[in-house]
Amino acid sequence: EDKVVQSPLSLVVHEGDTVTLNCSYEVTNFRSLLWYKQEKKAPTFLFMLTSSGIEKKSGRLSSILDKKELSSILNITATQTGDSAIYLCAVALRTGAGSYQLTFGKGTKLSVIP
């Protein structure tokens, strides 16, 4: 059974701290790994990591894919209260139909205190 596990499930930090969120996976037919941020409504896309793009950075956020360890981390430096959200990790799997589907982890709830 395909599995995506995120840790920790929740995290409380102070503004200015640096945080690292973890995602590990046990899947067949891995295609890519995606990170999403979910505030009150719909998840919004952050990064997609593939074999040809194992490190991404955008402002204070960065992510690395370790294909050997079957895991990824999402780093947020100099955290702000606006970073408070649920961070979702998803793995895209190729299906037998020649398409793909995403399997999500349960998410990490990050709370940033002023």
Added chain:
Amino acid sequence: NAGVTQTPKFQVLKTGQSMTLQCAQDMNHEYMSWYRQDPGMGLRLIHYSVGAGITDQGEVPNGYNVSRSTTEDFPLRLLSAAPSQTSVYFCASSYARGTGGSPLHFGNGTRLTVT
């Protein structure tokens, strides 16, 4: 640019009632999918479609039907609602059909309560 539009935003049903959650996208995406999100469970795939006329089951398909008669629309039908179907439902779409999972664009969700 509307993106992915879901209706209704909220719905209360009685056990045994049926209803259809609507999803439409205006980005000409081939791939569309439905997820449900429950506390502590993350997002779980219900059904997905890689193009008009093609649908497939995800992780939790029981109790739900879908169809894809056009590229734009992907409705989700609850045939006989049960309290276990109380959840937040998200529709999502993307360009890719088999190229490795291009990012999904999500609608704002439908909060369904079954009493």
